[in-house]
Amino acid sequence: MTIPRTDQSHQIQENHVTTGATVWLTGLPSAGKTTIAYELAGRLRAEGHLVEVLDGDEIREFISAGLGFSREDRHTNVQRIGFLAELLARNGVKTLVPVIAPYADSREAVRKRHQESGTAYIEVHVATPVEVCSERDVKGLYAKQAAGELSGLTGVDDPYEEPETPDLRIESQHQTVQESAAALHALLTERGLA
Ligand SMILES: Nc1ncnc2c1ncn2[C@@H]1O[C@H](COP(=O)(O)OS(=O)(=O)O)[C@@H](OP(=O)(O)O)[C@H]1O
Ligand SMILES: Nc1ncnc2c1ncn2[C@@H]1O[C@H](COP(=O)(O)OP(=O)(O)O)[C@@H](O)[C@H]1O
Numbered sequence: 001m002t003i004p005r006t007d008q009s010h011q012i013q014e015n016h017v018t019t020g021a022t023v024w025l026t027g028l029p030s031a032g033k034t035t036i037a038y039e040l041a042g043r044l045r046a047e048g049h050l051v052e053v054l055d056g057d058e059i060r061e062f063i064s065a066g067l068g069f070s071r072e073d074r075h076t077n078v079q080r081i082g083f084l085a086e087l088l089a090r091n092g093v094k095t096l097v098p099v100i101a102p103y104a105d106s107r108e109a110v111r112k113r114h115q116e117s118g119t120a121y122i123e124v125h126v127a128t129p130v131e132v133c134s135e136r137d138v139k140g141l142y143a144k145q146a147a148g149e150l151s152g153l154t155g156v157d158d159p160y161e162e163p164e165t166p167d168l169r170i171e172s173q174h175q176t177v178q179e180s181a182a183a184l185h186a187l188l189t190e191r192g193l194a
Pocket of ligand 2: 033098138178
């Protein structure tokens with residue numbers, strides 16, 4: 001049976017709205033991960049996508065309550081979030097994950113989980129330099145570290161392993177929030193996801 005042309009184009013238009021994907025925004029504290037995630041979430045929702053933001057702080061309050069910032073705890077945190085993200089994305093949700101995920105092997109395990117189920121996975125490095133992040137210091141963590149009230153801060157006295165081949169690198173220090181979110185939206189469009 002020949003499907004009428006109008007129905008086919010309708011189908012194509014619907015697919016990118018109903019196809020799930022995980023978009024992981026990795027980067028230092030105050031890099032802009034959360035801000036870009038919520039800006040993108042608003043745009044995608046307006047276009048009819050199902051969207052969830054798995055905010056690092058919220059996750060640490062609930063499903064990762066009790067975990068700290070050791071290498072092992074960060075790995076466990078990232079794997080739990082990766083599990084949830086894959087579950088949501090596999091079921092049609094655009095799942096945005098603004099979580100530091102400082103270790104390459106943790107991120108790789110999450111990518112592999114998505115690959116195994118054929119679920120789209122996009123890694124975005126919000127590559128704001130530490131000097132800019134510490135100037136922004138949204139939560140006052142850099143000041144606390146400098147004052148000796150906190151140690152093990154990612155990018156300062158704790159490791160951050162930069163992604164070598166992210167799907168997108170955002171230099172937020174040279175862009176407005178809208179421009180950064182638009183760059184990510186453009187990538188999703190290119191991949192047939194938005
Ligand atoms: N020591 C140390 N290092 C890094 N970050 C710290 C630390 N202590 C608290 N915080 C705050 O914890 C927020 C959530 O961290 P994440 O769950 O994204 O980190 S991780 O992926 O498990 O490493 C993270 O949120 P963002 O600022 O949004 O990145 C930090 O504000
Ligand atoms: N292009 C940009 N993208 C994202 N955030 C930006 C940008 N330019 C300036 N900012 C500012 O940087 C800060 C980033 O904070 P936040 O999103 O909480 O970072 P993170 O989630 O990485 O810790 C916000 O105050 C935001 O307004």
